[in-house]
Amino acid sequence: MSKYLRFSVLFLLVISVLSCSEIKKPPSSYQWPIIEGFPKPQVPANNPMSLAKVTLGKQLFYDVNLSANQTQACASCHIQEHAFAEPLPTSIGSTGHKHRRNSPALVNIAYNKTLTWAHDGLTSIEQQLLLPMFSENPVELGITNHEATVLARFNTAQYKALFQQAFPEHNGQHITYDLITKALASFVRSLISLQSPFDQYAYYNKDEAISASALRGMTLFFSEKLECHHCHGGFNFTQSTSHEKQLIDRRPFHNTGLYQTLDKVTGHLGYPSDDIGLAEISTITADNGRFRAPTLRNIAVSAPYMHDGSIATLAQVLDFYAAGGRHITSGEHQGDGRLNSLKSPFIKGFSMSEQDKIDLISFLHTLTDEAFLTNPEHAKP
Template sequence: MSRAFNIAITLLLTISIVSCSKVEKSQPYQWDIIDGFPKPQLPSDNPMSEAKVLLGRTIFYDKALSANQQQSCASCHLQQNAFAESLPTSVGSTGEQHRRNSPALVNIAYNKTLTWAHDGLTSIEQQIILPMFGEDPIELGITHHEAEVLQRFQTDHYVTLFTQAFAIKSPQEISFDQINKALASFVRSLISLNSPFDRYAYANDDNALSASALRGMNLFFSEKLECHHCHGGFNFTQSTSHEKQLLDRRPFHNTGLYNVNGSYPEKDIGLAEISTLARDNGRFRAPTLRNIEVSAPYMHDGSIATLEEVLDFYAQGGRDISSGKLLGDGRKNPLKSPFVKGFDMTEQDKQDLLAFLISLTDEKFLNNPKHAKP
């Protein structure tokens, strides 16, 4: 398979047309994206600015945002883990164990849907409300502590930052709406497009990928493995939106992870919780594969520990659990995606696929001081 053909497939799966909201004309935000790439779509009431990104970044790392001051956004979204974390499932500020793995915040400015399994959450501003005010599960736990939390941001330092970002006139004007918009702006700034794959595909660096990674890339985009059907486009996920996007695509997939009496465990049945449709049982959003090397463990519940095991899982066409309360053969789940059909994989194939997936690691992104704690 030719290099040009692979790159064409990568781009083709996400190209479309939609107008982008206007940004502030005085100081337009400079996106850290490859020349010619489409910019993310922006809500009309929250244009990007450097001041808002800095304010959001400062709040992102500040435990003052949680009611008991025990956690910040960064507690579950660590830069070295591509703004994911190494726990199978997250733990909230009150110690409550959550049921889902903390997703990596990589290029989510380009996401069409947010979280693992909700087709109605299409903006970062909407999503951020959940960890801030949600009560089931409790994450930051702000509900019933709103005045107390807001007061913590009325320091001289924060007043300066809010004034630069929102032109407030007094500390009393600081609001959760501004906090939400600043956090959304910082999260949108987390762009990762400088991996070895990007240098090979978009900067014409023929030496950026090893021979093994090139073989892995060919396998990844092959019809034999079907990987690109769910992890396609320049962001390696179908759930993509940007200024040139034509289609409103909100794909979710049942990968055969479970088959407990024909269903997923009651603890988490995926999109079906939102849609109430039986056919959505066990369907989850395919995450981006960018920086996938550092965002283990994997799947919505963190139940697969390593990339090697992930490849084995897909090669087998699902997971057969032979004992315990989750007993069942996921390979035979009646709602499993037709793209998860299993495939033959030699040890060399496996090593080549791993080399390609590792080539999606962006060291600049993982170590960018602009994303770190101020």
């Protein structure tokens, strides 16, 4: 593999790191498991990272006592072997409430600029965690109206000791939801994946780490012909990235032409009325169908794909983008998404041979970090 190609790829991946001057941060005792020279994630000043918080957060993440009916934990919908996603099109809450969206993978969430599929105002993990905990539509953990009952379950000797270690400044005061969300956020921030074969190739100069097919796929991925890197760029393979050296909001929400459905009530064409994406939050018509471009790290193990889990395989995803959108010929969502007037200009369609497809999938598999998927530090206690 030529040194020029490696340099070109690295330039595209880390240019955002160099786009802003370094922000001075107070030193932290927490050791981030990141590649030497990589920027550290941003962390709220009122919730600095510590190993004790991560340990407590992991215990809470896997504990079904955090759901009102004690049937689900955070880990029920965020499974380690699936990159902390789940192999269902859309999630099902603790009360059996079917959700409208696919459970997103929790990979390098510490670097995310925005959180959830379509909300440009959610930029804090602590804030986002309140949704699965207290939301009533859809119900996830279902804590609302059961706050005292759920909180009392953590009034045990084991948890008291863990909370004391994680938050010594509270001097053993009552356990609160504020402390629970801070601990959970710390654990989620610790889920760093930067040891894939691609990383070995790109950052450790190990040419043998990826195959010739994957190298061809990488060339296609970063080409202007396919334009994948425009929405899935940077070292985290997503525009939704923020860290200590890059604070620019790249507005990483895109309409990919997944739908062009006729709304029987309004008579308008667009995404299904039960989930119109960012427009639901912004109330801006142009945001209809815009969803956040997720990271592609560990993408091979986090199927199904898209915000609603409506595409089952990576091969089908590539076919979808090659077609420039999706044409649904029958059923509830019948319509030609390729003709969606709000579709991103990057979704133009492209020609792709069978070998190109094999090579692209091979490249995407190099983003699978087996160490991350099996790391005992992330596993159930």
